[in-house]
Amino acid sequence: MTHRLRFAPSPTGYLHVGGARTALFNWLFVKKYGGQFLLRVEDTDKARSTDESTRAIFEGLEWLGLLWDEEVVHQGANLARHQADVARLLEHNKAFRCFCTQVELDEQRAAAAAKNEAFRYDRRCERLPADEVQRRVGDGAPFVVRFRIPEGETSWDDIVHGRITFPNKDIGEGDFIILRTDGTPIYNLAVVSDDIAMRITVVMRGDDHISNTPKQILLYEALGASLPQFAHLPMIHGMDGKKLSKRHGATAVADYQHLGILPSAMLNFLALLGWSPGHDIEVMTVPEMIELFSVDGLSKKAAVFDTAKLEWMNGQHLSTMAAADLAPLVTRGIVAAGLATEESLTSRDAWYHTLIDLLKIRARTVDDIVRQSAPYVRDEIALDPDAVAKQWKDRDASRDVLSATRSALAAAPLWEAAPLEEALRALAESRGIGAGKLFQPLRVALTGVAASPGIFDVLVLLGRDRSLARLDSAVMYLT
RNA sequence: GGCGGUAUCGUCUAGGGGACUAGGACGGGGCCCUCUCAAGGCCCAAACACGGGUUCGAAUCCCGUUACCGCUACCA
Numbered sequence: 300m301t302h303r304l305r306f307a308p309s310p311t312g313y314l315h316v317g318g319a320r321t322a323l324f325n326w327l328f329v330k331k332y333g334g335q336f337l338l339r340v341e342d343t344d345k346a347r348s349t350d351e352s353t354r355a356i357f358e359g360l361e362w363l364g365l366l367w368d369e370e371v372v373h374q375g376a377n378l379a380r381h382q383a384d385v386a387r388l389l390e391h392n393k394a395f396r397c398f399c400t401q402v403e404l405d406e407q408r409a410a411a412a413a414k415n416e417a418f419r420y421d422r423r424c425e426r427l428p429a430d431e432v433q434r435r436v437g438d439g440a441p442f443v444v445r446f447r448i449p450e451g452e453t454s455w456d457d458i459v460h461g462r463i464t465f466p467n468k469d470i471g472e473g474d475f476i477i478l479r480t481d482g483t484p485i486y487n488l489a490v491v492s493d494d495i496a497m498r499i500t501v502v503m504r505g506d507d508h509i510s511n512t513p514k515q516i517l518l519y520e521a522l523g524a525s526l527p528q529f530a531h532l533p534m535i536h537g538m539d540g541k542k543l544s545k546r547h548g549a550t551a552v553a554d555y556q557h558l559g560i561l562p563s564a565m566l567n568f569l570a571l572l573g574w575s576p577g578h579d580i581e582v583m584t585v586p587e588m589i590e591l592f593s594v595d596g597l598s599k600k601a602a603v604f605d606t607a608k609l610e611w612m613n614g615q616h617l618s619t620m621a622a623a624d625l626a627p628l629v630t631r632g633i634v635a636a637g638l639a640t641e642e643s644l645t646s647r648d649a650w651y652h653t654l655i656d657l658l659k660i661r662a663r664t665v666d667d668i669v670r671q672s673a674p675y676v677r678d679e680i681a682l683d684p685d686a687v688a689k690q691w692k693d694r695d696a697s698r699d700v701l702s703a704t705r706s707a708l709a710a711a712p713l714w715e716a717a718p719l720e721e722a723l724r725a726l727a728e729s730r731g732i733g734a735g736k737l738f739q740p741l742r743v744a745l746t747g748v749a750a751s752p753g754i755f756d757v758l759v760l761l762g763r764d765r766s767l768a769r770l771d772s773a774v775m776y777l778t
Numbered sequence: 779g780g781c782g783g784u785a786u787c788g789u790c791u792a793g794g795g796g797a798c799u800a801g802g803a804c805g806g807g808g809c810c811c812u813c814u815c816a817a818g819g820c821c822c823a824a825a826c827a828c829g830g831g832u833u834c835g836a837a838u839c840c841c842g843u844u845a846c847c848g849c850u851a852c853c854a
Contacts, residue, residue, distance in 0.1 A: 347854085
């Protein structure tokens with residue numbers, strides 16, 4: 300049997316990290332065990348659904364590389380089938396029309412709440428004689444359709460939680476509504492109807508749907524369909540233990556994309572929230588995640604979204620990624636920041652890739668690389684006041700050291716790391732100062748900042764002319 | 779309130795009756811490396827919610843309590 304799983308977001312916002320993780324586990328399941336990963340947009344709530352949101356969800360999934368196997372299903376397009384399923388339920392007496400008004404229901408709820416009791420629909424319309432129902436329908440009286448909950452209990456073997464049982468009398472408020480007054484279906488009916496039509500074999504979703512599951516199982520049975528398996532994934536919380544929301548800062552995957560997080564790192568981090576491959580394995584490529592994935596490793600416990608670990612994870616992925624693969628992302632950032640033109644970078648690939656290799660190990664995000672690249676890709680450098688104050692504290696002495704450094708470098712036989720190092724260390728020794736006393740002022744002269752890759756790498760990266768010119772400028776600045 | 783779910787370091791987790799003096803990772807602290815910043819290496823602090831069972835033996839199994847989370851719409 301081949302598995303068919305779906306990710307079914309409602310297009311009422313952006314792609315949330317929780318949704319992304321649900322999509323990831325569905326996708327991982329299919330990649331690991333074989334089958335199809337499908338996408339269904341649950342847009343039956345027309346008031347809240349937007350095309351823009353649908354687009355954002357597609358873009359988020361595409362960015363992460365969680366691609367679906369068949370054409371996207373738009374739930375709203377299946378209205379006729381949803382209604383036909385409801386008609387079938389009505390026909391087989393599995394459902395009934397209810398003429399109670401919203402106002403009446405609200406009053407009953409309020410009364411129950413006042414007595415501190417749980418409200419349950421009292422089934423008054425279920426007892427209406429058939430001719431009375433016909434009369435009211437004929438009169439054009441508005442009605443909803445309710446599903447008749449049978450006696451007994453409903454249970455299933457959840458892939459992550461094990462067996463879960465609900466006494467049928469405790470399912471929600473009793474006979475639940477499946478069709479609105481306006482003839483459109485309610486979530487639970489639409490989901491079941493679509494999952495049957497899409498031949499879904501494993502329903503994997505957030506565990507906030509656990510209490511919907513008995514309702515849906517009853518619908519499957521009433522519709523005469525075979526049951527899928529269910530897997531309820533734990534939620535993602537913010538640092539305060541509450542459900543992740545906008546209060547917690549960035550929750551959209553697009554936010555992290557714009558912060559310079561790599562898709563592979565995001566996926567890796569998300570996978571570890573609620574799943575573990577065991578053996579203390581943490582940093583994984585996507586193929587490794589697929590290989591290692593197992594439903595046995597799925598956790599039952601809600602996880603807290605810790606951005607510090609996400610950034611560390613990103614740094615790990617950054618440092619193992621080839622410069623050539625990183626280059627397009629870095630270029631986009633550099634161009635967007637106005638630091639250099641795309642042409643100026645791509646026209647000197649080897650140099651550019653060396654730069655990226657040097658910066659990527661000390662960066663946690665693509666944005667870090669972009670920021671740190673400024674002294675190398677721009678013609679001018681920006682002097683950091685703090686670095687100047689610290690490293691060029693004594694102006695006369697600094698100027699003197701810098702001009703001596705310039706002479707030593709200019710005299711080097713070859714502009715390569717080894718001979719340059721030799722020249723500078725000899726200079727430091729002849730002047731009786733530690734190498735650091737030479738390198739730090741030099742670093743500021745070359746880059747404007749106090750932190751950079753190794754000083755000889757910087758010299759080589761900048762090249763002879765630019766290095767000497769920047770030293771000249773520094774000496775002039777200090778004169 | 780009702781129903782359901784969950785419970786190991788601050789955080790993510792390993793663990794599935796003896797291998798536990800409870801392991802790894804992030805974050806924190808320290809040391810090493812070192813021209814700076816990272817990266818890397820080494821070390822330290824830090825947890826089995828509580829109470830009963832079951833058992834020769836419980837982090838692991840059962841029950842209860844507590845806490846937290848979710849659902850409780852003509853939302854999804």
